[in-house]
Amino acid sequence: MRTRPPRSMLYVPGDKPRAIEKALTLGADAVILDLEDAVAPEKKTEARYNVREALRADWACPVLVRVNGHGSEWEHDDREMALYSGVDGLVLPKVEDARQLHALQVHVPLWAMIETPCGVLAAPEIAAVPGVAGLLAGANDLARALRTRMHPDRLPLLHALSAVVLAARACGKVPVDAVYNDVRDLQGFERECLQGRALGFAGKTVIHPGQVAAANEAYGVSEAEAQSARGLLAAWSAARAEGRSVATYQGALVEQMHADDAQEQLDLWEASRGTSSSGDPLA
Numbered sequence: 001m002r003t004r005p006p007r008s009m010l011y012v013p014g015d016k017p018r019a020i021e022k023a024l025t026l027g028a029d030a031v032i033l034d035l036e037d038a039v040a041p042e043k044k045t046e047a048r049y050n051v052r053e054a055l056r057a058d059w060a061c062p063v064l065v066r067v068n069g070h071g072s073e074w075e076h077d078d079r080e081m082a083l084y085s086g087v088d089g090l091v092l093p094k095v096e097d098a099r100q101l102h103a104l105q106v107h108v109p110l111w112a113m114i115e116t117p118c119g120v121l122a123a124p125e126i127a128a129v130p131g132v133a134g135l136l137a138g139a140n141d142l143a144r145a146l147r148t149r150m151h152p153d154r155l156p157l158l159h160a161l162s163a164v165v166l167a168a169r170a171c172g173k174v175p176v177d178a179v180y181n182d183v184r185d186l187q188g189f190e191r192e193c194l195q196g197r198a199l200g201f202a203g204k205t206v207i208h209p210g211q212v213a214a215a216n217e218a219y220g221v222s223e224a225e226a227q228s229a230r231g232l233l234a235a236w237s238a239a240r241a242e243g244r245s246v247a248t249y250q251g252a253l254v255e256q257m258h259a260d261d262a263q264e265q266l267d268l269w270e271a272s273r274g275t276s277s278s279g280d281p282l283a
């Protein structure tokens, strides 16, 4: 079966049963049940209980749990509950040191959040840990730590965001972009998706039902893109049949890497046909 990285990963606060129930049907490629920053300290135990119950449900997509941070009083119990309940992966917030991950003896994929200056600087070692499936950028914590402000074009964060993409891609792992805070501003969200895709992210973390479809579309392969990939591959095959390793398609240079990219786009297009539950986006 062809697989694809998640286009959308929906955070759902662990202390909001209504939102958890709703998340079952929203069409996200993955759901992250959150026990960390979306849950107040006095609600941590209740949220962990809710998440344990939620993991029993029949989900159409992989379900991950974001546990509380390394060294927190809740981290151990969160992790044990999630692993015991059959979670599809753990999201680890504010990872700063690969040794933290090497020490974890778990059997599920790890998604490391890069959201501190130390995390950005250690991203290459974190991404290289064998159990790490992907890196998630955390723009809110990064902005706070860098003493910058959230900015429409994200200029102050671009270096860090690109560092996340570089580290993940260098290790064959999945880079996932940060959340967009203004849930009423769909246009701004779509703009940021396009920017994230251009930077090399494979998908986006989202925080509201209204953002899911737009992320799936922005990070998916459109019919027009698939068509163009087919055309490029035909031009490339014709050139190769004549012994050439350079071609043009619609006036632009085509070499092996362009053909590889077009083939990857076509594979993703095929994998994403039908519902989001067809195939495992996190496999």
Ligand SMILES: CC(C)(COP(=O)(O)OP(=O)(O)OC[C@H]1O[C@@H](n2cnc3c(N)ncnc32)[C@H](O)[C@@H]1OP(=O)(O)O)[C@@H](O)C(=O)NCCC(=O)NCCSC(=O)C[C@H](O)C(=O)O
Residues within 6 Å of the ligand: 010, 011, 012, 013, 018, 019, 020, 022, 023, 034, 037, 038, 115, 137, 138, 139, 140, 141, 142, 178, 179, 183, 206, 207, 208, 209
């Ligand atoms: C951002 C929100 C607080 C907005 O809440 P609200 O104004 O209540 O939303 P709506 O009234 O528009 O909600 C409409 C219905 O949708 C459901 N809903 C809302 N959010 C979700 C969700 N995430 N998943 C599933 N369903 C959701 C509501 O229940 C309403 O349903 P109904 O009753 O049927 O009308 C809120 O959206 C929210 O809490 N979002 C998630 C916040 C979160 O998870 N935060 C933590 C992750 S982000 C982060 O930590 C950043 C990162 O670490 C960093 O550093 O950057």
Ligand SMILES: [Mg+2]
Residues within 6 Å of the ligand: 037, 093, 115, 138, 140, 141
């Ligand atoms: Mg954060």
